[in-house]
Amino acid sequence: MPDKIKFTIDGKDCQADPGMTIYEAAKASGIYIPVLCHFEGLKPVGSCRICSVRVNGRWMASCTQPVTPGMVIENTSPEVEEYRRAIIEMLFVEGNHFCPACEKSGNCELQALAYRYQIMVPQFPYLFPKKDIEAFPKFLLEHNRCVQCQRCIRAIQTPDGKKIFAMKNRSGRVRINVDKKLAASLSDEEAQKAMDICPVGAILKKEVGFRVPIGQRKYDKKPIGSEIEEKR
């Protein structure tokens, strides 16, 4: 058993196994670092930057950065929290999010983060981009709500490794591009998996909806992150 790595988060002494990312190491110590693009079991891509922390004065994404001995990590300092709040707000103004009309409301991680950060009105002007809705045999893709987390890209592939979801374009024009031919062969279970893995209401399985009433959904009961903090 290799030696544990020692480091601190907000002044608290912590330990972790070598090879862990800062996010994993924090989680193991019962400390929640907010994440959005990251999903357990998928290779992290560091796209949302909500998990940013300051380590010895330098900013890093905790979902991709391995923890190393002696790191002094700031997770809840006012500046770190302010920067995260700004990133969440950027996501809201960059898309078109009308939560009351959204199937994912209450189960949505973006919405839950906004609640956790008590965001009432974003500091940024809304960009009101023109984005489409696309329909496929088993699901809808609501581009207005997509946060480009790439979870679908990573999680849903054909058995021979072809990507059904892929990135298209660049800059503010990036979109998730669905391979029409491959999407037609998705099973109901795979479509459900795609919807479940999507943190927001961008991938919606067709023909079912609002099975659990709003008010009784995951984050209606407990704020996001509490499952980790309860273990402390």
Next chain:
Amino acid sequence: MNYKKILQKYRKDRTRLIEILKELQSREGHISEKAIISVADEFGLSRAEVEGVISFYHFLSDRPLGKYVVYLNNSITAEMAGREMVARAWEREAGCHFDQTSEDGLVTLLETSCIGMNDQEPAAIINGVVFTSLNPEKVKKLVGWMREGRAVQDMVEETGEGANGHELVRAMVRNNIQKTGPVVFGEYVPGQAIGKALETTPECIIDEVKKANLLGRGGAGFPTGLKWEFCRKEKGEQHFVICNADEGEPGTFKDRVILTERPEMVFEGMAIAGYAVGARLGILYLRHEYTYLRRYLEHVLQKMREQGWLGQNIAGRGFDFDIEIKMGAGAYVCGEESALIESAEGKRGEPRDRPPFPVQKGYLNLPSTVNNVETLATATQIITRGASWFRSMGTPVSAGTKLLSVSGDCERPGIYEVEYGLTVKELLEMVGAEDTLAVQVGGPSGNCISEAGFGRKICFSDLPTGGSIIIFNRSRDLFAVVRNFLDFFIEESCGWCVPCRAGNVLLKKKFEKIASGLGTVQDLKEIEAWGKIIKSTSRCGLGQTSPNPVLTTLSNFREVYQSRVSKEADFIPEFDLNRAVAEACAITGRKFQEEQEHA
């Protein structure tokens, strides 16, 4: 079209995907749906993935284009040199707007970011051929020739100096070498350095480069010897040397001139680096905009093989090393070393997370050293002349010389090889700049300095630069400069991470609010705060420097911003009601009533 047959010759080599897409585009004018399907099938990729690659690059297109495709550069120096008139002339003559193809299918007009011709703007690339110093008359002539069906190469009437006139280049591009120096443009006999290097050990080479204190010339300034040492120490089946010739920072064009006039020195540097790190293959990643140099560079490589400076058993000392050229397809971010590697592997040029660093897991996940063109050329000279010769120039921290690409408001734009430690003031005199308002050191991602900073020195510890120097005189509007740079970053963001993708758009919005006179002191505070958030939380160097045009002008030209914002109002909405209804008021003949007046 028989795609199978075309694809066959690439032997399912995924790293050549961009090259393949380019070939298909050159045959059909665009990459058709059928072509996409064939490529996807050949490589076991989904169509969505292939479309992802195509849509990432400026110069790949899955929509049909005209017979002549004009990419007009939109850099700030082009604007200063009358780009607007030239753009209007193109539209008038071609009979279509930008982002359109003329009805007869003859001409497509597109814009593109800096093409490395800042000292001879306005410039455009037409079907791969570069046209510089354009004006409305020339545009008219070019479109006339297009109507006659003339081949683009035959529209080049006069070629530039040096190798620009070589039969394999025949480009109207000018070198404009205004000042030569002892290193890159110093005395040089090809083949000497590699011969000398092979007489010693790789460790000695690394040691010599370390002693010379050579710092990377591509912008980041990492010690080259150390990078080679890290790379050498990594275990891997194979190691690679990659020469970064993506040169995308607006205002930089020195790598183009080095590759035109000193290609052997660069290739020799790659071989030396290969010997030092234990690589047998080097890759020159050449930006698409410099395609016109490709055949010439292949020819130089071939000559070097014939001389025994490359290939098998170099200089009879049992060292094998060869170089291949890989082309970019138009994306500034591909200059970032990990994005460059992704692109060289035939993928979208999206940066990777670090660690692992390229020296650990680079090209094909094997140890790779990525070095700038000038860095490698300089290494060649260090091996020939020795570390102490090199250190006798420049400053203690920043040894040697640097190539500057100077453009903008001055008498003599072009290339200057200067010793580190030169002050901005001395440089301005050298290039014949007068009445200077601002100097952009290091391109848009660098620093915009005012007269108060003209005493500062160009070197790693004061004003670092990858080579871009853009000069603005007092007739220029600083806001136009900042606007151009912000647009550049918005366009060139790879779109992967939120702060860079969305943050820069928001920063620009705030900037426009201030520029249009609707800003307040509070807006100045916010724009600064937003800039810091983007810098701190972005994933790669692009996002981490993208707010610099705002942040550095805010700190060096605060008064310009202050003069535009209201001193009294705490809040002015972005939406100007008066302005919005002005036209309606004029039509109806009514006056707009302020709400307060009712109250």
